[in-house]
Amino acid sequence: MTGAGAESAGVELTGTRPAPAESAPAESAPAGTGAAEPGLTEDETGLPPAALTDEAARLDAADRLRAKRDAFTLDDVIYLDGNSLGALPRAVPPRLAEVVAREWGQLRIRSWEESGWWTAPERIGDRVGRLVGAAPGQVVVGDSTSVNVFKAVVAAVRMAQERGAHRDQILVDEATFPTDGYIAESAARMTGCTLRPVAAGDVPSAVGSRTAVALVNHVDYRTGRLHDLPGTTAAVHAAGALVVWDLCHSAGALPVGLDAHGVDLAVGCTYKYLNGGPGAPAYLYVARAHQPGFDSPLPGWNSHADPFGMASAYTPADGAVRGRVGTPDILSMLALEAALEVWDDVTIEDVRAKSLALTDFFLRCVEDYAPAGRVRSLTPAAHTERGSQVALRCADAGEVMAELVRRGVVGDFRRPDVLRFGFTPLYTGFAEVERAARVLAAVLKEG
Ligand SMILES: Cc1ncc(COP(=O)(O)O)c(C=O)c1O
């Protein structure tokens, strides 16, 4: 599972600027602790002011989403890790305090009904649905992404085998985030299928009459490559199979169009671009047409047609509620609901436009500032193939990222040699992007 094919469309970053006269001063905070030293000046980065600084200012001035940054708790740290854990929306702490003090503290058990706790998974699911192009009634929030991958893949195999018992193969994106691959392997064993890893881009040619389901990531977590959701979905359907998309790295970053492209099932987390908080509940999309046939492998009582009937026999509820399992994690769920308020007056098209502008600008700044040959972008140059992150291959990526974090530029390191920078259009500005590239260049020159 190397995802090596993703490199071919990457950007060669040659570096065009002269080496700096001086190197940056040593830092005192221990690396990798998040104890960052914000507020670097241009002098400290060892680079002269550049035309790109002026361009950043112009881009920030023209940015329609700029004011959204105020909806988040941020500081001087340049936070480029929102593709792992989104920043804290200001609406969350007061809402959580209210939930704890009043809904739990005073209303106690009454809150399941009076505070809308019981229906939170589908109510919040509809809010997530709007952001991924799903009409109401098809998304439920709950459990982790991993658990939802399990539900979706097993249910998809069951539906595919209803069409033909000979469908005994699960295709999985070979470069997938590992949890999807592990769970698909277990799902294959449980359903009598074999698991066939293929490059996401090869799913359309690999899918066939034996395929039950293909499990594909919309955006690759390492390279930031955006896969072709409409084309792959259509090819899987033409072969009579179903497709499950993992939207972890695309929801809240770009338009997904689940309904428009006829996706069968999808899953995703809410702690990245949706800013739901650490361990925030994930979601499951079950297209309306599949809901009557969705046979959950985890038919908990919350998915029962009459949960409080406490019947010994299981009768599934109608609709996406079928994807629920047990009692929802109300505190995390209501934190997510408050976090989603920032999207009320935002279109995903505006977010996408800014996301591409941010990643374009970062690539240009790195190209201009970084020493020749030290980093190479694994992220495709073509907009149609790019998510909302930039992944740079760098020989000593672990040390470089630790030093970046010490200097107040937080991205992350993915073994063995990838520097990953996530761009979150709701709160990342162009001046930060320029500065991040400047600090990166200084670190690379010193190293
Ligand atoms: C593509 C993808 N799938 C799944 C996960 C994680 O799943 P879970 O939410 O179960 O930890 C991640 C990140 O953690 C991811 O990037």
Ligand SMILES: Nc1ccccc1C(=O)C[C@H](N)C(=O)O
């Ligand atoms: N859930 C986490 C918990 C702790 C640390 C990272 C994560 C991530 O989400 C990693 C992310 N999925 C990634 O693309 O690397």
